[in-house]
Amino acid sequence: MSELPSSLNFRANAARAIGDEALRAAMRNAADTFGARRAAAFEAIPDLEALRERASAIRLEVLDNLPVLIEQFTASATRAGAQVHRATDAAAARELIASLLKERGVQMAAKSKSMVSEEIHLNAHLEQAGIEVVETDLGEYIIQLEHETPSHIIVPAIHKNRQQVGRLFAERLGVSYTDDPQVLTKIARRVLREKFFAAQAGISGANFAIAESGSLILFTNEGNGRMVTTVPPLHIAILSIEKILPSLRDLPTFIRLLPRSATGQAITSYVSVITGTRQPGEATGAQELHIVLLDNGRSEILAGECREMLKCIRCGACMNVCPVYRTVGGHAYGSTYPGPMGMILTTLLSGMAAAHPLVDASTLCGACVEVCPVKIPLVPLILKLRERRVREGFADLKTDLGMRLFGAAAGSPALFAWGERFSRLFWPLIRRIGGENVVGRLPPPAAKPFHAKVQSE
Amino acid sequence: MRVQLFGTCLVDAFFPEVGEATVRLLRHFGVEVAYPQGQTCCGQPAFNAGYRDEAKRAAAHFLSVFTGSDPIVTPSGSCAAMVKHHYPDLLRDDPELSRAAADAAGRVYELSQFLVRVLRAHEAGFAGKGRVTYHSSCHLTRSLGVREEPLTLLASLRGAEFVPLPDATRCCGFGGMFMAKLPEISCALADEKAAAILATGAGTVTGCDSGCLMNIADALKKRGSGVRVAHLAQLLAEGL
Numbered sequence: 004m005s006e007l008p009s010s011l012n013f014r015a016n017a018a019r020a021i022g023d024e025a026l027r028a029a030m031r032n033a034a035d036t037f038g039a040r041r042a043a044a045f046e047a048i049p050d051l052e053a054l055r056e057r058a059s060a061i062r063l064e065v066l067d068n069l070p071v072l073i074e075q076f077t078a079s080a081t082r083a084g085a086q087v088h089r090a091t092d093a094a095a096a097r098e099l100i101a102s103l104l105k106e107r108g109v110q111m112a113a114k115s116k117s118m119v120s121e122e123i124h125l126n127a128h129l130e131q132a133g134i135e136v137v138e139t140d141l142g143e144y145i146i147q148l149e150h151e152t153p154s155h156i157i158v159p160a161i162h163k164n165r166q167q168v169g170r171l172f173a174e175r176l177g178v179s180y181t182d183d184p185q186v187l188t189k190i191a192r193r194v195l196r197e198k199f200f201a202a203q204a205g206i207s208g209a210n211f212a213i214a215e216s217g218s219l220i221l222f223t224n225e226g227n228g229r230m231v232t233t234v235p236p237l238h239i240a241i242l243s244i245e246k247i248l249p250s251l252r253d254l255p256t257f258i259r260l261l262p263r264s265a266t267g268q269a270i271t272s273y274v275s276v277i278t279g280t281r282q283p284g285e286a287t288g289a290q291e292l293h294i295v296l297l298d299n300g301r302s303e304i305l306a307g308e309c310r311e312m313l314k315c316i317r318c319g320a321c322m323n324v325c326p327v328y329r330t331v332g333g334h335a336y337g338s339t340y341p342g343p344m345g346m347i348l349t350t351l352l353s354g355m356a357a358a359h360p361l362v363d364a365s366t367l368c369g370a371c372v373e374v375c376p377v378k379i380p381l382v383p384l385i386l387k388l389r390e391r392r393v394r395e396g397f398a399d400l401k402t403d404l405g406m407r408l409f410g411a412a413a414g415s416p417a418l419f420a421w422g423e424r425f426s427r428l429f430w431p432l433i434r435r436i437g438g439e440n441v442v443g444r445l446p447p448p449a450a451k452p453f454h455a456k457v458q459s460e
Numbered sequence: 461m462r463v464q465l466f467g468t469c470l471v472d473a474f475f476p477e478v479g480e481a482t483v484r485l486l487r488h489f490g491v492e493v494a495y496p497q498g499q500t501c502c503g504q505p506a507f508n509a510g511y512r513d514e515a516k517r518a519a520a521h522f523l524s525v526f527t528g529s530d531p532i533v534t535p536s537g538s539c540a541a542m543v544k545h546h547y548p549d550l551l552r553d554d555p556e557l558s559r560a561a562a563d564a565a566g567r568v569y570e571l572s573q574f575l576v577r578v579l580r581a582h583e584a585g586f587a588g589k590g591r592v593t594y595h596s597s598c599h600l601t602r603s604l605g606v607r608e609e610p611l612t613l614l615a616s617l618r619g620a621e622f623v624p625l626p627d628a629t630r631c632c633g634f635g636g637m638f639m640a641k642l643p644e645i646s647c648a649l650a651d652e653k654a655a656a657i658l659a660t661g662a663g664t665v666t667g668c669d670s671g672c673l674m675n676i677a678d679a680l681k682k683r684g685s686g687v688r689v690a691h692l693a694q695l696l697a698e699g700l
Contacts, residue, residue: 365635388510415500457480
């Protein structure tokens with residue numbers, strides 16, 4: 004089979020993941036738990052469909068007016084004391100943040116969870132620049148200790164079980180082994196507590212940014228987000244441009260939808276609204292706030308046929324219900340964002356040449372479409388990307404040839420019947436060429452096809 | 461009443477017994493069944509793989525075969541969904557074909573849908589036996605929205621015990637071309653489905669899509685199971 008080169012070898016990664024029993028058990032357990040919690044959380048919402056429609060409409064309105072809203076956000080945030088920067092790509096964002104930190108002599112930065120920072124590989128860049136970065140979300144802290152990347156956008160260490168975390172902590176932190184989640188959490192809390200107060204800077208993401216008020220909105224559960232954004236004198240927030248909402252009046256819709264979709268919570272433990280810097284007389288807040296708005300290809304996505312992908316609010320519900328994600332886990336995708344939203348966004352951000360194997364990572368079952376709180380047409384977008392792959396010449400030759408034959412046969416009953424006859428006669432050969440785990444799973448063709456048996460009345 | 465039967469390519473080549481059961485069922489309820497010769501495939505393999513031109517060719521051919529105003533009945537949720545939901549978009553640039561697509565979309569029925577909604581076949585009921593469980597295939601359930609009809613028919617099987625399948629709507633891993641593109645994941649999903657079926661203790665598993673049933677049958681066989689895999693059309697026709 005002629006595989007075109009790609010850095011994302013999804014099939015091989017997936018096959019390896021399928022053989023990993025611990026991973027599969029962890030994924031089944033976690034995905035099912037989150038799926039069930041999500042379903043239970045929405046039972047209390049009387050008109051979920053209307054809520055999703057409203058959320059989708061707000062997000063579409065944002066996409067329709069994005070340049071204007073970015074200007075408005077920049078002006079409002081600046082008025083509140085923040086400095087707003089635009090970064091066109093990952094390199095620009097990395098360098099901007101590194102120089103902000105270096106100019107202020109920052110040696111250690113505490114970070115709360117941010118997928119955009121993962122997208123631009125910020126930690127590696129800062130560490131190269133001699134700045135220590137400490138992840139303070141428990142899941143992120145675990146994978147930082149393990150030198151891994153997140154395998155889920157909400158639950159970064161979803162692929163790990165508590166025994167693995169216990170062994171990791173014993174090895175890296177010099178504590179005695181325990182697999183009691185409460186004890187492990189307390190250990191992490193003790194270590195991280197010191198980091199919050201020693202850090203000279205806090206780096207965070209944001210779930211939303213409010214154009215009207217210039218506020219950053221953070222949904223968090225562990226309190227680390229609040230520590231990172233208020234304790235150190237300097238706070239740098241990085242977010243992608245489409246995270247904007249027009250007004251605080253739009254926020255309640257997403258407070259109802261995001262935590263429920265993500266973790267099945269009616270609301271997260273903390274919902275932070277950060278508007279500008281600490282003002283005279285205020286007890287909390289950073290003295291200096293920099294907001295980095297990352298484009299990294301989003302303006303181009305916005306102008307294209309898959310723009311609705313930018314409605315995404317990163318709840319992860321699509322991956323929790325995805326049969327493929329649930330089976331192979333997030334790392335198999337080889338990308339920052341996994342699952343249905345990840346395969347689409349990654350292909351749009353990295354281009355077809357790099358990401359084309361990912362567009363196969365769906366059975367088109369549609370479970371993701373059912374749960375998406377902002378009604379992204381995920382399956383239609385996957386189909387669009389598959390069409391684009393064919394147009395751009397990244398389909399493999401065997402499929403290309405097969406589909407050309409199929410197209411000819413589907414339009415010609417004679418050729419179609421001939422194809423059936425050929426398959427019947429040469430089935431053992433076709434089976435050998437097609438492979439045990441593909442054609443070998445089909446029964447042999449019937450001795451007499453249906454069209455030869457049926458009589459019209 | 462007269463219908464046009466779309467057998468589907470899988471039934472034509474691999475499962476003629478499903479087609480025959482469909483014909484027997486429809487005729488039993490007094491329906492005149494026409495089988496337009498020259499029918500091929502709805503075009504899903506190409507459509508789902510991103511080959512729009514090839515899918516269009518299949519769609520245009522389908523519409524040239526299934527003319528007239530009789531309902532089109534097919535024993536496949538995914539093929540019915542293809543005609544109903546994707547043909548109109550696929551052919552939107554051609555005014556004539558686009559009209560034909562809209563017309564076909566309006567008169568295509570998946571078999572269980574037609575049996576329950578039009579023929580009310582469940583009211584008379586069918587003879588059944590043993591424990592039966594049901595896999596709710598993805599396109600039938602989510603794209604076509606046919607959730608209750610197969611269950612209504614199964615509930616009308618006298619003498620059979622219906623046992624629900626946990627996570628019945630979870631994908632079996634067939635996915636058309638998916639089974640060929642990512643066979644490792646496809647097999648893992650099918651095996652999980654097979655395990656769920658075995659856990660119900662059912663002697664028969666049924667469904668409304670031959671592709672999924674074929675995939676499930678292979679996974680059950682690999683587990684050395686004797687559970688029978690039968691299309692809903694077969695179960696119902698046996699109970700006439």
